[in-house]
Amino acid sequence: MMDELQQLEEANLVLLAQEGDAGAFRQLVELYDRRLLYFIRRLLNETEEAFDVLQEVWLRVHRSLHKLRSPRAFRVWIYRIAHAQVMSALRRKRVLVTYEELPLDQVPDVTLTETSFEAADAVHAALETLSLDHRRVLTLRFLEDMSVEDIAFVLECKAGTVKSRLHYAKAALGRRIEEENNG
Amino acid sequence: MGELPVPDDFRSQLLKQDQSVHSSRYQEHRMTVESQLLQAESREKLAKRIVVGALLTAAAVFPLLASRAFGGADPFDKDATVFSIGLGAVYCIAWAVAFIGIASYYSRFLPRVRRAREELRDETIRDMRREIGELRQLIEAFPKSRDTNSSSSE
Numbered sequence: 001m002m003d004e005l006q007q008l009e010e011a012n013l014v015l016l017a018q019e020g021d022a023g024a025f026r027q028l029v030e031l032y033d034r035r036l037l038y039f040i041r042r043l044l045n046e047t048e049e050a051f052d053v054l055q056e057v058w059l060r061v062h063r064s065l066h067k068l069r070s071p072r073a074f075r076v077w078i079y080r081i082a083h084a085q086v087m088s089a090l091r092r093k094r095v096l097v098t099y100e101e102l103p104l105d106q107v108p109d110v111t112l113t114e115t116s117f118e119a120a121d122a123v124h125a126a127l128e129t130l131s132l133d134h135r136r137v138l139t140l141r142f143l144e145d146m147s148v149e150d151i152a153f154v155l156e157c158k159a160g161t162v163k164s165r166l167h168y169a170k171a172a173l174g175r176r177i178e179e180e181n182n183g
Numbered sequence: 184m185g186e187l188p189v190p191d192d193f194r195s196q197l198l199k200q201d202q203s204v205h206s207s208r209y210q211e212h213r214m215t216v217e218s219q220l221l222q223a224e225s226r227e228k229l230a231k232r233i234v235v236g237a238l239l240t241a242a243a244v245f246p247l248l249a250s251r252a253f254g255g256a257d258p259f260d261k262d263a264t265v266f267s268i269g270l271g272a273v274y275c276i277a278w279a280v281a282f283i284g285i286a287s288y289y290s291r292f293l294p295r296v297r298r299a300r301e302e303l304r305d306e307t308i309r310d311m312r313r314e315i316g317e318l319r320q321l322i323e324a325f326p327k328s329r330d331t332n333s334s335s336s337e
Contacts, residue, residue: 004314004318005315005318008311008314008315008318011307011311012308012311015304015307015308018304022220022224025220026217026220029213029216029220033213033216034198034204034209035194035198037201037203037204037209037212038197038198038201038204041201041203047203047208050203051208051212051215054212054216055212055215055216055219058216058219058220059219059220059223062220062223063223070307071304071307120193120196120197120199120200121196121200123197124197124200124201125200142193142194142197143194143197143198144194145194
């Protein structure tokens with residue numbers, strides 16, 4: 001219920017920012033800056049570059065906020081911009097990001113259990129060791145609780161691709177956490 | 184997907200793990216973002232001021248040119264002086280700047296598009312107010328129903 005209220009408040013802030021309210025834009029920065037930094041840091045693995053990319057993201061958001069039609073889509077829209085900026089930065093560094101597509105019927109349904117959320121430090125540490133493709137889907141899932149469709153929009157790929165990536169990423173994460181616990 | 188939603192506090196716990204989010208470098212970054220936003224805003228304000236200034240300049244120069252007090256603005260005119268030709272050039276430049284400024288503003292916010300967007304926004308605000316009202320009613324009703332349940336169980 002509070003989630004819904006927060007979403008409405010956020011949509012209201014987006015509308016005000018679109019009308020040129022600088023204070024509302026600052027509040028959006030306050031709301032998203034740390035989360036975006038976490039996301040960008042996980043993808044880039046470099047703090048300084050992450051700050052540069054994040055600053056560019058905010059400038060782009062400021063320039064093109066008036067183009068956003070649905071204020072409720074702000075969250076996925078801003079992550080899409082951030083993801084695109086990270087990909088550009090990685091391309092400049094010549095890091096190749098590839099998808100592996102699997103047919104939907106071949107993707108087993110993996111569910112998150114309550115124990116997945118018991119140790120944020122273990123998830124955080126394990127995330128560092130996963131591949132870029134796994135890191136980005138898991139960060140969006142854990143940090144923003146995004147649906148498969150929203151993640152697909154952010155990553156600009158098909159929902160089926162996200163579903164399969166998410167499955168393998170969760171399996172890899174589980175293995176890493178287990179290794180950490182055993183080791 | 185039939186999955187558990189990620190608990191609210193998991194995000195904050197995850198964020199706490201990243202040292203860069205809480206470092207002094209982060210504060211520095213926030214100041215940089217703030218100054219960049221201020222710069223972007225001041226650039227927009229400056230562009231508006233330039234357009235207004237250009238229009239005012241054109242309005243101020245026009246009577247001087249029309250009265251031919253300093254001679255004709257046309258360089259081939261017999262009455263033309265350096266000053267009057269200069270005024271004519273200022274007048275043309277002022278109009279050009281104003282025209283470009285207004286055209287770029289309208290290319291961004293075409294009136295029809297803007298109206299449609301405003302209508303959409305008004306509609307969203309109405310929807311949001313209605314939803315907020317419904318949520319408030321739910322929140323207000325929640326403790327009452329809990330009290331009723333607890334008293335009935337006693």
